[in-house]
Protein backbone atom coordinates (compact mmCIF):
# COMPACT_ATOMS: atom_id res chain seq x y z
CA UNK A 436 0.00 0.00 0.00
CA UNK A 437 1.29 3.42 -0.84
CA UNK A 438 1.46 5.85 2.08
CA UNK A 439 1.15 9.58 1.54
CA UNK A 440 1.41 12.27 4.18
CA UNK A 441 0.96 15.91 3.30
CA UNK A 442 1.65 18.68 5.83
CA UNK A 443 0.81 16.39 8.73
CA UNK A 444 1.05 17.75 12.25
CA UNK A 445 -0.03 16.01 15.43
CA UNK A 446 -0.22 17.22 19.01
CA UNK A 447 -1.17 15.77 22.34
CA UNK A 448 -3.30 17.73 24.78
CA UNK A 449 -0.73 17.67 27.58
CA UNK A 450 2.32 18.56 25.45
CA UNK A 451 3.36 22.05 24.39
CA UNK A 452 5.45 21.02 21.37
CA UNK A 453 3.78 19.12 18.52
CA UNK A 454 4.77 15.45 18.29
CA UNK A 455 4.73 15.75 14.47
CA UNK A 456 5.38 19.04 12.77
CA UNK A 457 4.40 19.52 9.13
CA UNK A 458 5.47 16.15 7.75
CA UNK A 459 5.18 15.48 4.03
CA UNK A 460 6.43 12.21 2.60
CA UNK A 461 5.48 9.37 0.31
CA UNK A 462 6.29 5.71 0.84
CA UNK A 463 5.66 3.64 -2.25
CA UNK A 464 3.72 0.43 -2.49
CA UNK A 465 6.05 -2.45 -1.44
CA UNK A 466 8.80 -0.08 -0.30
CA UNK A 467 10.70 -0.98 2.87
CA UNK A 468 11.59 1.97 5.08
CA UNK A 469 13.28 2.46 8.42
CA UNK A 470 12.34 5.27 10.79
CA UNK A 471 15.16 6.60 12.92
CA UNK A 472 15.39 9.44 15.38
CA UNK A 473 16.13 10.25 18.99
CA UNK A 474 13.76 9.17 21.71
CA UNK A 475 10.66 11.37 21.60
CA UNK A 476 11.25 12.50 18.01
CA UNK A 477 7.84 11.26 16.84
CA UNK A 478 8.43 7.81 15.32
CA UNK A 479 5.67 6.03 17.23
CA UNK A 480 3.29 8.93 16.68
CA UNK A 481 3.94 8.76 12.94
CA UNK A 482 3.23 5.02 12.89
CA UNK A 483 0.08 5.57 14.95
CA UNK A 484 -1.12 8.28 12.56
CA UNK A 485 -0.65 5.90 9.61
CA UNK A 486 -2.64 3.28 11.52
CA UNK A 487 -5.40 5.72 12.41
CA UNK A 488 -4.71 5.46 16.15
CA UNK A 489 -3.76 9.15 16.39
CA UNK A 490 -5.65 11.79 14.43
CA UNK A 491 -3.46 14.52 12.98
CA UNK A 492 -4.33 18.05 14.01
CA UNK A 493 -3.79 19.12 10.41
CA UNK A 494 -2.73 17.67 7.09
CA UNK A 495 -3.74 14.69 5.00
CA UNK A 496 -2.87 11.00 5.20
CA UNK A 497 -3.73 8.33 2.63
CA UNK A 498 -2.84 4.66 2.93
CA UNK A 499 -3.62 3.07 -0.39
CA UNK A 500 -7.00 4.61 -1.14
CA UNK A 501 -7.92 4.67 2.54
CA UNK A 502 -8.12 7.62 4.90
CA UNK A 503 -7.05 6.52 8.40
CA UNK A 504 -9.02 9.38 9.96
CA UNK A 505 -12.25 8.13 8.39
CA UNK A 506 -14.05 5.62 10.63
CA UNK A 507 -15.50 3.81 7.65
CA UNK A 508 -12.01 3.24 6.17
CA UNK A 509 -10.38 2.32 9.45
CA UNK A 510 -11.67 -1.24 9.66
CA UNK A 511 -10.43 -2.01 6.14
CA UNK A 512 -7.07 -0.43 6.93
CA UNK A 513 -6.62 -2.47 10.09
CA UNK A 514 -7.46 -5.68 8.24
CA UNK A 515 -4.76 -4.97 5.72
CA UNK A 516 -2.15 -4.00 8.28
CA UNK A 517 0.12 -6.11 10.48
CA UNK A 518 1.31 -4.25 13.55
CA UNK A 519 4.11 -4.88 16.01
CA UNK A 520 3.73 -2.43 18.85
CA UNK A 521 6.28 -1.35 21.41
CA UNK A 522 5.85 -3.55 24.47
CA UNK A 523 3.47 -5.55 22.25
CA UNK A 524 -0.14 -6.26 22.99
CA UNK A 525 -0.55 -9.99 23.31
CA UNK A 526 -3.61 -11.45 25.01
CA UNK A 527 -2.53 -12.75 28.39
CA UNK A 528 -3.92 -16.11 29.41
CA UNK A 529 -3.72 -17.43 25.86
CA UNK A 530 -0.99 -19.59 24.39
CA UNK A 531 1.67 -18.15 22.15
CA UNK A 532 0.25 -20.07 19.18
CA UNK A 533 -3.24 -18.70 19.83
CA UNK A 534 -1.88 -15.17 19.96
CA UNK A 535 0.05 -15.86 16.77
CA UNK A 536 -3.12 -16.62 14.81
CA UNK A 537 -5.29 -13.85 16.27
CA UNK A 538 -4.49 -11.45 13.42
CA UNK A 539 -6.19 -13.84 11.02
CA UNK A 540 -9.46 -13.91 13.02
CA UNK A 541 -11.46 -11.87 10.48
CA UNK A 542 -11.00 -14.76 8.01
CA UNK A 543 -12.10 -17.52 10.41
CA UNK A 544 -15.11 -19.71 9.90
CA UNK A 545 -16.73 -21.97 12.50
CA UNK A 546 -14.05 -24.63 12.05
CA UNK A 547 -11.23 -22.19 12.82
CA UNK A 548 -13.03 -20.75 15.83
CA UNK A 549 -13.59 -24.29 17.15
CA UNK A 550 -9.85 -25.07 16.80
CA UNK A 551 -8.80 -21.87 18.50
CA UNK A 552 -11.25 -22.37 21.36
CA UNK A 553 -9.64 -25.78 21.92
CA UNK A 554 -6.24 -24.06 22.08
CA UNK A 555 -5.16 -25.44 18.69
CA UNK A 556 -3.86 -23.74 15.57
CA UNK A 557 -6.41 -24.06 12.74
CA UNK A 558 -5.16 -26.53 10.13
CA UNK A 559 -4.69 -24.03 7.34
CA UNK A 560 -2.27 -21.94 9.43
CA UNK A 561 -0.26 -24.76 11.00
CA UNK A 562 2.52 -25.02 8.46
CA UNK A 563 3.13 -21.28 8.30
CA UNK A 564 2.98 -20.78 12.07
CA UNK A 565 5.48 -23.58 12.44
CA UNK A 566 7.84 -22.12 9.82
CA UNK A 567 7.64 -18.58 11.17
CA UNK A 568 8.05 -19.72 14.78
CA UNK A 569 11.04 -21.82 13.79
CA UNK A 570 12.63 -18.88 11.98
CA UNK A 571 12.13 -16.75 15.08
CA UNK A 572 13.41 -19.42 17.47
CA UNK A 573 10.15 -19.70 19.42
CA UNK A 574 8.95 -23.09 18.23
CA UNK A 575 9.49 -24.73 21.66
CA UNK A 576 7.32 -22.11 23.32
CA UNK A 577 4.28 -22.11 21.06
CA UNK A 578 2.10 -23.94 23.55
CA UNK A 579 3.17 -21.75 26.49
CA UNK A 580 0.94 -19.02 27.81
CA UNK A 581 2.39 -15.72 26.78
CA UNK A 582 2.69 -14.43 30.34
CA UNK A 583 5.25 -17.20 30.90
CA UNK A 584 7.44 -16.05 28.02
CA UNK A 585 10.34 -13.61 28.19
CA UNK A 586 9.93 -10.13 26.78
CA UNK A 587 11.98 -11.03 23.71
CA UNK A 588 9.96 -14.22 23.13
CA UNK A 589 6.73 -12.23 23.34
CA UNK A 590 8.12 -9.73 20.90
CA UNK A 591 8.68 -12.55 18.42
CA UNK A 592 5.16 -13.91 18.93
CA UNK A 593 3.90 -10.45 18.01
CA UNK A 594 6.05 -10.54 14.88
CA UNK A 595 4.68 -13.94 13.84
CA UNK A 596 1.13 -12.66 14.43
CA UNK A 597 1.76 -9.58 12.29
CA UNK A 598 3.27 -11.50 9.39
CA UNK A 599 0.89 -14.46 9.47
CA UNK A 600 -2.10 -12.35 8.52
CA UNK A 601 -0.38 -11.65 5.18
CA UNK A 602 -0.86 -7.91 5.46
CA UNK A 603 -0.36 -5.42 2.67
CA UNK A 604 1.26 -3.06 5.17
CA UNK A 605 3.55 -3.94 8.09
CA UNK A 606 4.14 -1.33 10.78
CA UNK A 607 6.77 -2.38 13.30
CA UNK A 608 7.62 -0.16 16.25
CA UNK A 609 11.05 -1.15 17.58
CA UNK A 610 10.43 -4.82 16.80
CA UNK A 611 13.91 -5.88 17.92
CA UNK A 612 13.98 -4.14 21.28
CA UNK A 613 14.95 -6.66 23.91
CA UNK A 614 16.23 -9.20 21.39
CA UNK A 615 19.75 -10.58 21.32
CA UNK A 616 21.78 -10.00 18.13
CA UNK A 617 20.89 -13.36 16.56
CA UNK A 618 17.14 -13.23 17.20
CA UNK A 619 17.14 -9.54 16.29
CA UNK A 620 18.61 -10.36 12.88
CA UNK A 621 16.06 -13.16 12.39
CA UNK A 622 13.28 -10.65 13.06
CA UNK A 623 14.78 -8.18 10.59
CA UNK A 624 15.16 -10.92 7.98
CA UNK A 625 11.49 -11.83 8.33
CA UNK A 626 10.47 -8.21 7.81
CA UNK A 627 12.79 -7.80 4.83
CA UNK A 628 11.45 -10.98 3.26
CA UNK A 629 7.96 -9.48 3.14
CA UNK A 630 8.14 -8.90 -0.61
CA UNK A 631 5.32 -6.92 -2.12
CA UNK A 632 4.40 -5.60 1.33
CA UNK A 633 4.96 -2.01 2.38
CA UNK A 634 7.10 -2.17 5.53
CA UNK A 635 7.79 0.67 7.96
CA UNK A 636 10.07 -0.18 10.87
CA UNK A 637 11.12 2.16 13.65
CA UNK A 638 14.39 1.38 15.38
CA UNK A 639 17.27 2.84 17.33
CA UNK A 640 19.65 0.28 15.85
CA UNK A 641 21.84 1.79 13.14
CA UNK A 642 22.96 -1.67 12.06
CA UNK A 643 19.35 -2.51 11.25
CA UNK A 644 18.81 0.84 9.56
CA UNK A 645 21.68 0.14 7.19
CA UNK A 646 19.96 -3.03 5.96
CA UNK A 647 17.06 -1.02 4.55
CA UNK A 648 17.22 0.86 1.28
CA UNK A 649 15.55 3.98 2.65
CA UNK A 650 15.97 5.71 5.98
CA UNK A 651 13.66 8.47 7.17
CA UNK A 652 14.86 10.21 10.32
CA UNK A 653 12.80 12.45 12.57
CA UNK A 654 13.95 15.06 14.98
CA UNK A 655 11.52 17.03 17.16
CA UNK A 656 8.64 15.90 14.98
CA UNK A 657 10.22 16.92 11.68
CA UNK A 658 11.88 14.91 8.93
CA UNK A 659 15.60 15.65 9.17
CA UNK A 660 16.92 12.96 6.84
CA UNK A 661 15.41 10.96 3.99
CA UNK A 662 17.83 8.94 1.92
CA UNK A 663 18.96 5.57 0.69
CA UNK A 664 22.17 5.02 2.62
CA UNK A 665 23.01 6.12 6.10
CA UNK A 666 26.65 7.15 6.61
CA UNK A 667 28.36 7.62 9.97
CA UNK A 668 28.20 11.33 9.34
CA UNK A 669 24.43 11.24 8.67
CA UNK A 670 23.86 9.22 11.84
CA UNK A 671 25.90 11.69 13.87
CA UNK A 672 23.89 14.59 12.50
CA UNK A 673 20.58 12.87 13.26
CA UNK A 674 21.53 12.20 16.84
CA UNK A 675 23.48 15.41 17.49
CA UNK A 676 20.60 17.46 16.18
CA UNK A 677 22.52 19.33 13.55
CA UNK A 678 20.60 17.89 10.60
CA UNK A 679 18.62 20.58 8.84
CA UNK A 680 14.83 19.97 8.91
CA UNK A 681 13.54 19.06 5.45
Ligand SMILES: Nc1ncnc2c1ncn2[C@@H]1O[C@H](COP(=O)(O)OP(=O)(O)OP(=O)(O)O)[C@@H](O)[C@H]1O
Pocket residue numbers: 447448449450453454472473474475476477478479480481
Ligand atom coordinates in the same frame (compact mmCIF):
# COMPACT_ATOMS: atom_id res chain seq x y z
N1 LIG B 1 -0.14 9.65 24.43
C1 LIG B 1 0.66 10.73 24.51
N2 LIG B 1 0.30 11.78 25.28
C2 LIG B 1 1.07 12.88 25.37
N3 LIG B 1 2.24 13.03 24.72
C3 LIG B 1 2.66 12.00 23.96
C4 LIG B 1 1.88 10.80 23.82
N4 LIG B 1 2.55 9.97 22.99
C5 LIG B 1 3.68 10.61 22.64
N5 LIG B 1 3.74 11.83 23.23
C6 LIG B 1 4.82 12.81 23.06
O1 LIG B 1 5.02 12.99 21.67
C7 LIG B 1 6.41 13.08 21.39
C8 LIG B 1 6.79 12.00 20.39
O2 LIG B 1 6.65 10.74 21.02
P1 LIG B 1 6.86 9.38 20.24
O3 LIG B 1 6.44 8.27 21.16
O4 LIG B 1 6.20 9.47 18.93
O5 LIG B 1 8.43 9.36 20.05
P2 LIG B 1 9.42 8.21 19.56
O6 LIG B 1 10.32 8.81 18.56
O7 LIG B 1 8.63 7.02 19.16
O8 LIG B 1 10.21 7.89 20.90
P3 LIG B 1 10.94 6.54 21.41
O9 LIG B 1 12.11 6.33 20.49
O10 LIG B 1 11.36 6.91 22.81
O11 LIG B 1 9.92 5.44 21.36
C9 LIG B 1 7.14 12.97 22.72
O12 LIG B 1 7.44 14.26 23.17
C10 LIG B 1 6.12 12.32 23.62
O13 LIG B 1 6.29 12.72 24.97
